[in-house]
Every structure is written in C-alpha cells, then in structure tokens.
Amino acid sequence: MRHFVRHQRQGSAIVTVPASTMIGIQWLTVPYFEKTPMTLEHDLERLALQEERLRFTQFDKATAWQLGCQLKALAQARQLALMIEVRIGTETVFLHAMDGTTPMNADWARRKRNTVELMQRSSYAVGRANVLKEQTLKSSLDLPTRDYADHGGCFPLRVKGVAGCIGTVTVSGAPQRDDHNLVVEVLADLCGVALEQVALA
Numbered sequence: 772m773r774h775f776v777r778h779q780r781q782g783s784a785i786v787t788v789p790a791s792t793m794i795g796i797q798w799l800t801v802p803y804f805e806k807t808p809m810t811l812e813h814d815l816e817r818l819a820l821q822e823e824r825l826r827f828t829q830f831d832k833a834t835a836w837q838l839g840c841q842l843k844a845l846a847q848a849r850q851l852a853l854m855i856e857v858r859i860g861t862e863t864v865f866l867h868a869m870d871g872t873t874p875m876n877a878d879w880a881r882r883k884r885n886t887v888e889l890m891q892r893s894s895y896a897v898g899r900a901n902v903l904k905e906q907t908l909k910s911s912l913d914l915p916t917r918d919y920a921d922h923g924g925c926f927p928l929r930v931k932g933v934a935g936c937i938g939t940v941t942v943s944g945a946p947q948r949d950d951h952n953l954v955v956e957v958l959a960d961l962c963g964v965a966l967e968q969v970a971l972a
Contacts, residue, residue: 811899811902811903812903813972814899815896817969817970817972818892818893818895820969821893821926821969822892822896822926822927822929824962824968824969825929825955825958825959825969826929826930826931826962827929827931827961827962828930829930830859830930830937831859832859832864835857835858835859835865835938836857836865837961838857838940838957838958838961839855839856839857839865839866839867839940840865841957841960842855842942842953842954842957843867843869845953846942846944846953847869849953851944851945851949853876853942853943853945853950854867854868854869854876854879854942855867855868855869856880856940856941856942857928857939857941858884858939858940858941859928859937860937864938871944872944876943876944877943879920879924880924880925880941880943881918882916882917882919883920883923883924883925884925884939884941885918886919886920886921887925887927887936887941888939889914889919891927891935891936892927893925893926893951894920894921894922894925894951895921895923895948895951897921898922898923898947908920908921922950923947923948923949923950924941924942924945924947924950924951924954925941925942925954926939926940926941926954926955926958927939928940940958941954942954948971951971952970952971955969955970955971956970
C-alpha cells in the first residue's frame, strides 16, 4: 500500500501531515509559493532581470496616468477587480478602485507599497527571497505585518540614468503572482521590452 503525505503552511514554516490523518487518498499539489529552492532561485533571477530591464526613458504625471489607465483596461479585459495605484515619490498620481474591490484591497496595496518604498525591490521579489531563506519581514527586519507585506503586486518605478526608485505601481485583488505578472506585462509594453524576455515561467 502506498503512503501519501501532504504539505501545509503554518506561519512561515511548511509541515508534513502524515497520510494517516487524511481521509481517503488524495493527490495534492504544493502551491507555487512553496516550490523547490531551484524554482525559487530561477524566479529570483527573472525578477532581478525585470527590475533591470523595465526602466522608463522618462516618467512624469502623464506617464503615470497612462500606466494606471493601461492597467485598468487590461484588468477589465480579463474581468479582474483590482485596486490600482501609481505614485511618484510619495505623491499619489493615479488611484482607482474597480467595481468588486473592497477597502481590504486598498490596505493590501498600502502594505505592499510600504515594502517596496523601503527595500526598492518588487514586493514579489522580496517575498520569494523570504520564502527561499525561510524567513519573514517580521523575523528578518522586525517589520510589523500590519504595515508591510511581501506579497506580489507592487513594483518599483525606475528611469534610465536616474539612481534609485522614483515611484511605485501597485495592484491588489488577484492572486499575488497574477498581480505581479499583470504589472510586469504593462510595464514591458510601456518600456518597449518584449514580454517573453522578462516574464516569469
């Protein structure tokens, strides 16, 4: 008789549940955020490439508005309900809550943006690195989870020839990898980068 186990997340740890505790036999897959170190490392390489390649030649309020509107149009085309925010520095230039969102989505966006403004990396890259290192924002930097989140959906805005992050773009409402990928898709289009060159597998 074959024995099956499944994996569950408890806090930042992943624990194995014996087959004897399961009713019947089920094939259970491990979610994408619990993949092997090799897969995590591959994601992190692609995420670093995204942040290197997705840079604007210039970025002003008109560009921010175009970015926000394009995200909104793509979300509508895919029947997603998203909270969308674009900021230059600490100034909010575009803010839109689509039908179907709640104040919780705005709060998630705030927490993800706080992380990106502090670390100047995409929130998804921060989260994937933490999973690989088996740590959390709380355990590694003592950041309160009420104000910081390392889930995907916020991306640092950069301009070629300008040091550091000049702003952020954030979406919230879809699963975190989908949030991240949607932002990358629109940034790639606006930055003139072929999506297949930077997309996650």
